[in-house]
Structures are given as C-alpha cells and as structure tokens.
Amino acid sequence: MNVLIIGVGLIGGSFALALRDRGLAERIEGVEASEEHARRALERGLVDRIVTLEEGLPSADLIVLATPVDTIPLLTVKILNRIAPHQVVMDTGSIKGELCEVVAMHARRGRFVATHPMWGTEYSGPDAASRGAFAGRTAVICERERSDRDAVETVERLYGALGMPLVSMEPEEHDLHTAYVSHISHITSFALALTVLEKEREEQHIFDLAGGGFESTVRLAKSAPRTWVPILLRNKYNVLxxxxxxxxxxxxxxxxxxxxxxxxxxxxxxxxxxxxxxxx
Amino acid sequence: MNVLIIGVGLIGGSFALALRDRGLAERIEGVEASEEHARRALERGLVDRIVTLEEGLPSADLIVLATPVDTIPLLTVKILNRIAPHQVVMDTGSIKGELCEVVAMHARRGRFVATHPMWGTEYSGPDAASRGAFAGRTAVICERERSDRDAVETVERLYGALGMPLVSMEPEEHDLHTAYVSHISHITSFALALTVLEKEREEQHIFDLAGGGFESTVRLAKSAPRTWVPILLRNKYNVLxxxxxxxxxxxxxxxxxxxxxxxxxxxxxxxxxxxxxxxx
Structure with a gap:
C-alpha cells in the first residue's frame, strides 16, 4: 500500500514509523508545509519523499491528514474532490463535529473515514515522532456507517495491526467526551504552569522541588499552541x-x-x- | 548503623530499601501503628523487626520519622525527650514551619535534622515502597545550622549515598515553595478527577480516552487523604x-x-x- 501523510509531525510521523515497522506500507510520502520539518522528516527516515499534494495524491492508496484541526475540514473537502474511486482518506484530528458536518453531503463522503487515535505527547514536529506510539491506546472512529465498507476496513485493519482497540462514536459524542477527558487536562496544565511561573520567581526552586508531583501535572503545558488553540476554540462549548x-x-x-x-x-x-x- | 523507622509506608519503606540496598544500615527496625502495614512491611523485608517505640529507641543510632505531617511535631518532641546524646533524629515530612517552631527551644534541638526528600508517588503504605526511589531528587534540609554538626553529617552522608543533591532552606521558605510547586499540583489533580467524575458519567469513556493526556494529569488524585489533608491544612496560607x-x-x-x-x-x-x- 502507498500512503501519503499530510503533516509529518508528532502524529503523522509516528504513524509513518508504526506503518513502516509493521510492514504495512510499501511507500510512504509526506506533504509538509514547514521546510524545516520536511528536512527533518527526511533525515529521520519518517517518509521516503517529501512531495506536493499534487504530486503525491494520484498514486496514494491511503491519504492520512495529520495537520492542526483548524485546517482539516477544508483540506479534506479539497482532497475528496480530487481522488479516484479506490482511494481512501482518513484524518487523525482531535475534533470531529465540524469535520463530519463539512463532509456530510460530499459526493465522495464514503471514501472518508473520520478517526482519532487517542495518543499524543506534549512535543510536536517530526523530531517528536516516536516508535511504538499508539499501541494499546484506543482509536475512535466516527460515523463509521457513512464510510464505504472497504474504506473502514482498510483503516480498521491498520489501527488493529498497530495494537489499537477500536471504538465507534458519534462526532458530537466524541467532542463532548474528549473535552471532559483530554482537553480540560491541557487547560489545567497550562494554567498550572502559568500559576507557578507567576508565583515562583526563582526557577531553581521549581527545578529542585519538581519531584513533589509537579513534573507530571505540568507536563502537558509544554504542548504547542499551534495544536491546542484550534482544538479548544473548535470545541468551545464543551470545553467551557x-x-x-x-x-x-x-x-x-x-x-x-x-x-x-x-x-x-x-x-x-x-x-x-x-x-x-x-x-x- | 542501626536505624529505627517510625511509619513504614511509602517514604519510610522506600528509605529502608534504599539504605539496605546500599549497605548503609546493619539493622533496620520499624514502628508501625497499622497492624496490616506492619505485617506487609515484614513480609516484604522492608524492616528486620517491628518494634514498639520503647523497644526500638535505645539501640537506634538514627531515628527516622516518616508518619503523616500532623503527627510529626509532637512525636519529634517526645523522641528528643528520650534519646541519648549520640543519637540522631530526622524527619521526612512535607511541612517544615510548624515542626521547626515546635522543636526550636528543645534542649536537644541539635540532635534533630529537619529534612524533606523531594520524592513520592500517588501510592501509600508499605506495598508502595519501591527500590531506586530518591535517586536524583533533591533533599531539602531546613535550619541546617541549628543541628549538631555530626547529626547533619550523618543525614547528609545518607542522602548523598542515595544520590540526592542537597539544598538548604529556611522552613518558611520551604513551605512557601512546596506550596507553589508540589501542593498546588495535588489540588489541581484532585479537582480534575472530581470534575471528570462529575461530568463524565460513563466510566468506559474515561478509560478509552485517557490516552489524550488525562492519565498523567490526574495521577496525583490517587493520593491518600490521610497524607494530603494535613499537608494542605498545615500549609494553609501558602496553599490558599x-x-x-x-x-x-x-x-x-x-x-x-x-x-x-x-x-x-x-x-x-x-x-x-x-x-x-x-x-x-
């Protein structure tokens, strides 16, 4: 199978490593907006080639969207507009409601599978991509019945081979539950970091005393704004x-x-x- | 050296394991109020014997207090009242202000070393005691100059042998900085758990989606109230x-x-x- 990954960062890059380590893809190409990230993705061997969307699309069996959530809906529509009937498109984004709404009436809705692999770290970019990611974590699939059977089977086979238990959810349900379980954790962690940086002017003390539980609680505060601002704003009402x-x-x-x-x-x-x- | 550990739980038990693994103690005895904990401490080989304070005190070179912080000040005074001039008493508690105030004018203040090893986990009791604890974490010593030189040297030698960098702090300074860095982390984690348990009525969803960052942020919410209620209340103004x-x-x-x-x-x-x- 030839795979095209759009956005070769933490998730796209880790997905590429996982596919390759399990022999699930013959060829993996990447589309990457950042020149620096493109260079690093090649240097680390995450993808075989960096291509433009135009170059990569025609020969891809599976197209994986792993860009920030605010870019996914339009990009999905544009890609669906241009694929052939055998191609499969999936995303890995943390917000599903808006995306599923946007693709709902697309003539090729069936070729798309809306997914969210419940794995991540506080780091981002191709250098954060890591081996052994995803295993044991849940993969959520939304509106499973609106994707063509072969498309869902392709995606479920891949997630299954990565050792991920599968869960079906409605998009609204997904956004509600991830707000409760994942998004609020990021807010508390960002706010905790700001609290401590505000109160504790002596950085050496933070370093010396971090063994008292702070380190794990504040871990997510290292996460990238480019990833998290769109997630919080696009899930605004659940998050609030x-x-x-x-x-x-x-x-x-x-x-x-x-x-x-x-x-x-x-x-x-x-x-x-x-x-x-x-x-x- | 013969060591007597009062409170053979997470900290006392891990300290016993660390001393034994590094050959720093010939004999380790434990005083433990809970019968069940006493039994488990013996079964796990954390201590050689469980004794009463009366039995264990006379032959101990070093007495280590590792009980909940609300019990430490009075216990320290009672033990100081009964030791011989060569014996050393240290504590491992998370609050230092009240303790240092209480022992300030004790005739044997010099035999006492007020310490706080900056290590812990969310678990408690002798079954939570673990090998390799403490290494690389900071050991705080308060009012170092008010302890006898040989007493400080004994304690610093042990912490040093455990691989712990030493930091000197005034008790008020310690309580302020631990409120900023450690105690607030526990409050946010407890409150996060309560938030999610309140909002998310379906436990399966919490389990499925915990990979999205929740797990590490909520880890400290598993901590024991018997440990944490006294810490928060005895550090009330800094914590608030x-x-x-x-x-x-x-x-x-x-x-x-x-x-x-x-x-x-x-x-x-x-x-x-x-x-x-x-x-x-």
Whole structure:
C-alpha cells in the first residue's frame, strides 16, 4: 500500500514509523508545509519523499491528514474532490463535529473515514515522532456507517495491526467526551504552569522541588499552541462547560481549606480516589 | 548503623530499601501503628523487626520519622525527650514551619535534622515502597545550622549515598515553595478527577480516552487523604495564596475561550511553554 501523510509531525510521523515497522506500507510520502520539518522528516527516515499534494495524491492508496484541526475540514473537502474511486482518506484530528458536518453531503463522503487515535505527547514536529506510539491506546472512529465498507476496513485493519482497540462514536459524542477527558487536562496544565511561573520567581526552586508531583501535572503545558488553540476554540462549548465545573470544584476545595474542613477535604479526596478504579 | 523507622509506608519503606540496598544500615527496625502495614512491611523485608517505640529507641543510632505531617511535631518532641546524646533524629515530612517552631527551644534541638526528600508517588503504605526511589531528587534540609554538626553529617552522608543533591532552606521558605510547586499540583489533580467524575458519567469513556493526556494529569488524585489533608491544612496560607492565583489563571483562560481570543490563548500557552526550559 502507498500512503501519503499530510503533516509529518508528532502524529503523522509516528504513524509513518508504526506503518513502516509493521510492514504495512510499501511507500510512504509526506506533504509538509514547514521546510524545516520536511528536512527533518527526511533525515529521520519518517517518509521516503517529501512531495506536493499534487504530486503525491494520484498514486496514494491511503491519504492520512495529520495537520492542526483548524485546517482539516477544508483540506479534506479539497482532497475528496480530487481522488479516484479506490482511494481512501482518513484524518487523525482531535475534533470531529465540524469535520463530519463539512463532509456530510460530499459526493465522495464514503471514501472518508473520520478517526482519532487517542495518543499524543506534549512535543510536536517530526523530531517528536516516536516508535511504538499508539499501541494499546484506543482509536475512535466516527460515523463509521457513512464510510464505504472497504474504506473502514482498510483503516480498521491498520489501527488493529498497530495494537489499537477500536471504538465507534458519534462526532458530537466524541467532542463532548474528549473535552471532559483530554482537553480540560491541557487547560489545567497550562494554567498550572502559568500559576507557578507567576508565583515562583526563582526557577531553581521549581527545578529542585519538581519531584513533589509537579513534573507530571505540568507536563502537558509544554504542548504547542499551534495544536491546542484550534482544538479548544473548535470545541468551545464543551470545553467551557467542563472548565466551569473545574473552577467550581477548585472553589469548593478552597473554601474547605479556608474553613479547616478536614472532614470535607477527606471526603472530596476519597471521591477523587475513585479514579484509581477506572485508571488502575 | 542501626536505624529505627517510625511509619513504614511509602517514604519510610522506600528509605529502608534504599539504605539496605546500599549497605548503609546493619539493622533496620520499624514502628508501625497499622497492624496490616506492619505485617506487609515484614513480609516484604522492608524492616528486620517491628518494634514498639520503647523497644526500638535505645539501640537506634538514627531515628527516622516518616508518619503523616500532623503527627510529626509532637512525636519529634517526645523522641528528643528520650534519646541519648549520640543519637540522631530526622524527619521526612512535607511541612517544615510548624515542626521547626515546635522543636526550636528543645534542649536537644541539635540532635534533630529537619529534612524533606523531594520524592513520592500517588501510592501509600508499605506495598508502595519501591527500590531506586530518591535517586536524583533533591533533599531539602531546613535550619541546617541549628543541628549538631555530626547529626547533619550523618543525614547528609545518607542522602548523598542515595544520590540526592542537597539544598538548604529556611522552613518558611520551604513551605512557601512546596506550596507553589508540589501542593498546588495535588489540588489541581484532585479537582480534575472530581470534575471528570462529575461530568463524565460513563466510566468506559474515561478509560478509552485517557490516552489524550488525562492519565498523567490526574495521577496525583490517587493520593491518600490521610497524607494530603494535613499537608494542605498545615500549609494553609501558602496553599490558599497559590490556589487563588491558579483559579485566576483558569478564569483568564476561560474568558479568552469565550471571546475566541486565539491570539491571547497563543500568548498564554507560549508563556506556559517556558516551563520546558526549567523542566526539560
């Protein structure tokens, strides 16, 4: 199978490595807007060639979109406009509602598979691409029944070969649940970094004391704005809903600390401990 | 050297393992209030014997307090009241201000070394004790000049042998900086778990989507209330100060999302990204 990856960064590059390591692609070409990223993707052997979309499209069996979420809907339409009937297009973006709405009435909707592999790190670009990504993580497929059977089978076979359990979701459902579970984590982590940078003027102290739990909680604050600003804004209402709840929970904890309410804090922490049963 | 560890849980147990693995202690005895923990500490070989404080104290060269922070000040005084001039007492607690205040005028203040090894996990009890803990993490020593020279040397030699860089801090300074860097991380993590458990009623979705960053951000929410309620309440004013700032930062992000302020969000995330330079 010949694969064309649009956007050879953290996700596109890791996907390329995974396909190659498992012998799932004969040829992998990449389209990459950044010259620097294109050079690094070639140097690291993530793709065989860097091509333009025009050059790469005709001979690709599978086209994978792995660009920031604000660019995906229009790009998907433009690519669908130009593919042949046997070609398959998939995306890997973190927002599915707008995308599925935009392609809904496209004459070639069936050739498209909307997906979200639930893997990522705080780093971005081709240098962040890593081997062994995706394995064991869930791959979400949205509007599975609106894609042609062979297109879904191609995508599911690849994700399956990468060791990813598959889950079907409606796009609205996906955007709601990822706001709850993934997007809010990024907001808290960015806000935590800003809090500590604001309060703690001595960087050496941050470094010395980071062993006390800070390091893992603040990890996501290293994430790229180019990736995360569009995600938060394109999932605005779900994100605001969960962010309001999070601020509310913090205010409750604040009041309990103000009142030396050890019993209330204990009960709240015990409720929070329930997360252990879900994520052992 | 004979070591007596009071509280054979995550910290006390890991400290015992580290001392033993490096051949730093001939005999390690433990005092443990929980029968179940005492049994597990023996089964895992963390200590040679479980003893009462009365039994263990006379023959110990070093007494290590590793109990919850609300119990440490009185326990330290009671132990100092009963030791011989050659014995050394140290603690490993997360709060230093109240403790140093309580022992300040004790006739045997010099035999005590106030320390905080900056290592921990979200788990507790003897089963959570692990090999290789502490290495590379900072050990904070407070009021170093108020401890006898030989006592400080004993403690610093042990931490040094465990591969821990040493840092001296005043107790107030320690409590301020740990509130900024460690305690706030626990609050945000507990509040994040409560937020997600409140909003996301379908546990399967939390499990499926946790790969999107949630898992690391919520890790600390598994921490024990018995450990963390006393830490937050005994560091109340510092904790409230940083918690107020954190809620403020979240409110700023909320307003930017409400207004589709991509530029503002980008600038905020770029500022947060600076944490990368401090914690690479």
């Amino acid at each position: 809903d969960v962010l309001r709840e999070h601020i509310h929970q913090l205010q409750i904890m604040r009041r309990m600390i103000e009142r030396d309410d050890a019993e209330g804090l204990t009960a709240a922490m015990q409720r929070a401990n329930a997360i252990q049963k879900i994520l052992p | 100060d940083v918690l107020r700032e954190h809620i403020h930062q979240l409110q700023i992000m909320r307003r930017m999302i409400e207004r589709d302020d991509a530029e503002g969000l980008t600038a905020a995330m770029q500022r947060a990204n600076a944490i990368q330079k401090i914690l690479p």
